[in-house]
Amino acid sequence: MRFLLKRLGFYALAAWVAVTLNFFLPRLMPGDPATALFARFRGMLAPEALDALRETFGLTEAPLVAQYFTYLGHVLKGDLGISVAYFPAPVLQVIANGLVWTLFLAGTALIVSFAVGTLLGVAAAWWRFGRVDTFVPPAAALVGAFPYFWLAMVVLYVFGFTLGWFPLGHAYGDSVAPGFNIAFLADVVRHAVLPVSTVVIATLGGWLLTMRNTMVSVLGSDFVGLAWAKGLPPRTVALRYAARNALLPSVTGFGMALGFVLGGSLLTEIVFAYPGQGYLLVQAVRGQDYPLMQGIFLVITLAVLGANFVVDLVSLWLDPRIRDSVS
Amino acid sequence: MSTQGTASGLALWADAVRHDRRAAFGAGVIAFFVLMAVFGPLLVGDPTELVGVPMQPPSAQHWLGTTGQGQDVLAQLVVGTRATLLIGFSVGLTVVFVGALIGVTAGYFGGRVDGFLSLLFNVFLVIPGLPLAIVIAAYLPSGPLTLGFVLVIAGWAWNARVLRAQTLAYRKRDFVAASVVAGESSWRIVTSEILPNMTSLLVSQIIGGTVYAIGAQVGLEFLGLGDVSAVTWGTNLYWAQNDSALLTGAWWTFAPTGVAIALVGFGLTMLNSGFDEITNPRLRLERAWRGFLLDRGHAPGRSTPVVRENV
Numbered sequence: 001m002r003f004l005l006k007r008l009g010f011y012a013l014a015a016w017v018a019v020t021l022n023f024f025l026p027r028l029m030p031g032d033p034a035t036a037l038f039a040r041f042r043g044m045l046a047p048e049a050l051d052a053l054r055e056t057f058g059l060t061e062a063p064l065v066a067q068y069f070t071y072l073g074h075v076l077k078g079d080l081g082i083s084v085a086y087f088p089a090p091v092l093q094v095i096a097n098g099l100v101w102t103l104f105l106a107g108t109a110l111i112v113s114f115a116v117g118t119l120l121g122v123a124a125a126w127w128r129f130g131r132v133d134t135f136v137p138p139a140a141a142l143v144g145a146f147p148y149f150w151l152a153m154v155v156l157y158v159f160g161f162t163l164g165w166f167p168l169g170h171a172y173g174d175s176v177a178p179g180f181n182i183a184f185l186a187d188v189v190r191h192a193v194l195p196v197s198t199v200v201i202a203t204l205g206g207w208l209l210t211m212r213n214t215m216v217s218v219l220g221s222d223f224v225g226l227a228w229a230k231g232l233p234p235r236t237v238a239l240r241y242a243a244r245n246a247l248l249p250s251v252t253g254f255g256m257a258l259g260f261v262l263g264g265s266l267l268t269e270i271v272f273a274y275p276g277q278g279y280l281l282v283q284a285v286r287g288q289d290y291p292l293m294q295g296i297f298l299v300i301t302l303a304v305l306g307a308n309f310v311v312d313l314v315s316l317w318l319d320p321r322i323r324d325s326v327s
Numbered sequence: 328m329s330t331q332g333t334a335s336g337l338a339l340w341a342d343a344v345r346h347d348r349r350a351a352f353g354a355g356v357i358a359f360f361v362l363m364a365v366f367g368p369l370l371v372g373d374p375t376e377l378v379g380v381p382m383q384p385p386s387a388q389h390w391l392g393t394t395g396q397g398q399d400v401l402a403q404l405v406v407g408t409r410a411t412l413l414i415g416f417s418v419g420l421t422v423v424f425v426g427a428l429i430g431v432t433a434g435y436f437g438g439r440v441d442g443f444l445s446l447l448f449n450v451f452l453v454i455p456g457l458p459l460a461i462v463i464a465a466y467l468p469s470g471p472l473t474l475g476f477v478l479v480i481a482g483w484a485w486n487a488r489v490l491r492a493q494t495l496a497y498r499k500r501d502f503v504a505a506s507v508v509a510g511e512s513s514w515r516i517v518t519s520e521i522l523p524n525m526t527s528l529l530v531s532q533i534i535g536g537t538v539y540a541i542g543a544q545v546g547l548e549f550l551g552l553g554d555v556s557a558v559t560w561g562t563n564l565y566w567a568q569n570d571s572a573l574l575t576g577a578w579w580t581f582a583p584t585g586v587a588i589a590l591v592g593f594g595l596t597m598l599n600s601g602f603d604e605i606t607n608p609r610l611r612l613e614r615a616w617r618g619f620l621l622d623r624g625h626a627p628g629r630s631t632p633v634v635r636e637n638v
Contacts, residue, residue: 014450021459025466129617145538145592147545150564150585157573168574256452263457267546271568281458282550285465297462304455 003322007312011305018301022294023071080298081291085283091295094280099299101171102276105192106265109199110258117204118250121211122243125219137212140205148264152198152271159194166194169273195272199265203257210253215246248319255311259304350601356594360587364412367405374402374558382570382577392579394563395570403563404583410559412591414471414544418478419537423529425479426486427522433487434494435517445491451484457546464552474553478540486532493528497521527602534599538592545588560584 074080080091124133143151160168167173172187218224219242227241266278273279277296284292316322344354372378379389381397391400433444460477467473497503498521506516522529547553548561555562567581604614 010446010449011453013446014453017450018454022462025462141596142589142593145589145596146585147542147549147564147588149546149549150581150588153564153568153573153581154585157576157578161573161576259453259455259457262455263546266457267549270550271573281461285461286551288465290465293462293465297458300458301454305453308453 003316004312007309011309014305015302018298019072019075020068022075022298023068025294026290075298080295083284083292083295084289085287085292086289091291094292095277095295095299098276098280099303101274102262102265102269102278103303105195105269105274105276106199106262108192109196109203109265110254110261112196113200113203113261114207114250114254116200117207118211118247120204121208121250122215122238122246124208124212125215125246126238126242128216133212137205137209140208143201144203144205146202147267148198148202149267149271151202152195152268155194155198155201156271167191171275191274195265195268195274198268199261202264203261206253206257207250210250211246214249215242218242218246248315251311251315251318254314255308258307258311262300262304344598344601347601347604349597349604353594353596353598353601356590357598360408360412360591360594363405364408367408371402371405372399374398374406382572382575382580384577385579391583392577394566394580395572395575395577396566400563400579400583403558404560404587406558407560407563407584408587410471410557411541411544411561411588414475414478414559415537415541415591418475418482418540418544419533419535421475421479422482422536422540423486423532425483426488426532427490427529429483430487430490431494431517431521434491435498435513435521437495437498441491444487448484448487448491451481452488456481457543460543460547461550461552464547469552469554471554471557474544474547477547478543482536482539482543486536489528489532490525493525494521497524531599531602534595538595541588541591560588 078092080095083089083091083094086094120132120136124130124136127133156168159165167190169191171191172178172184173191176184176187178184224237224242227237232241265276266281268274269276269278270282277300281293281296283289284296344350375398377397378399379393379397381393381395383389383393385392389399389401391404394400394403429444429448433441433448460481463480464473464477467476503516503520506520511520544553544559545561545564548555548559549564549568551565553559553561553565555565563584564581567577567584570577570580572578572580
């Protein structure tokens, strides 16, 4: 319990840092931020939109501290301002539309990549210097050297453009109406195959290497020797004794990898014109939609913090040492 | 102790490149691209000049074809190397410098200083890097300095964490305790006792930092957050995407740049792992042990052998 409270406190602190960064960012711009914003959006925005923008970010005449608390209040109420590009939709609503797709894309990719990569890692360590161990890790390292979005471009070019096996972009086709039915879901899956595979291919190597290296050292430990000595079948030794214990660093790495995978899937979304956060983000960057950009940053950060907390819960469940050390 | 650490660090590098195939391969690839960055722009024409019909596939005249605007892809690739590698290496150096400053301070002084600094880098580790870099870059004037700045902000924390742990380990060792007792200043202990012992770790972190910097920089430029009128690998890909290279089938506008990025990244990784094999006695020993067993017709075990005192 104390462990969880400590972690919660840490995430609260991280969230506060992110919010505070968000507050100071517009003030990084040279000159008076309010004037700079006004100059930038003159002609693009209705005056009332600009006022709403100013109000959300607390860009008023009030002293900085007062502005800061105004901003904190707005964030706590979920008011992240009005999107410039999607005026007059509030930022939170625009983000909510895209968030589902990003979570779906990054979540599926992360789980598939973790499962496949970890299993390959077990195989590589078990049949050490065998075929999997000789060819897969270097190949994964080579593939991992390519930028995510470049892999996405190649995959899209080969399987989408040249072979025509999969659609060229978007989350679902124009011909199906969104709804909870087989036709729509099948279409969503068909559209997700390429983007998900891209992220999986790019991140597989990391899981594989982590698992392989831990497994190699676990295989040398005494309790594995004992399992052999007891005459247990090799399958039991490999999976129930070695792999289970080697899994911990990978689970801990899961939280770390989240932010990275999310960043990569943002770029992948852009290539596939997939309507998630990344696509919104690049539109926000190109259209200088600052409220939307900052809102996306905040929401992504909070999502990563939340997921990290889930990872903490899982490792607490997996590793009794954490439980014992604090209670 | 200290001078020996530095000298053997450099000597080990030369050794790694001479004896390890992977390190030699990595060093060769990096040397090729560095030469390309330095001398390449003298050999090719102006990369922004419109030299032919847009979107032409590779031909005798334009070896890698032309872009959507009719520029020479090869010239863009070669000229782009300079800016990309320059930012890559300087950011790689800077993230390790910042990481060392904070990590070593935290590890050496411990207590409240450690508590605060550890909290700081842990917070930066958990905040997703790419979105953070994007929001900061969007507010600053676009250009190489902005790119470098945001990449350092988003990337220093990992190095700090690793270096803190390493410093903590050294802090407990006898030679550091001896220096403390001898009354050496903290500054001197850190710079001439602890840091020289971490030379190989620092170098491998600089290489890792460079790999990160090149990847992240290309990503940000691809989003249009760099200076889109400059010629770098990232802006090449930005323009390829912008000119709908994919939907017109113009693979030559994006394929060469991606291959170049991957080669540099892979070369750096190979250099690092080859070096690791040389400096890590455990890996070296394992190789020798495996050879020994295989020579006698035995199958080596699954795990890395561990040196025990009584063996």
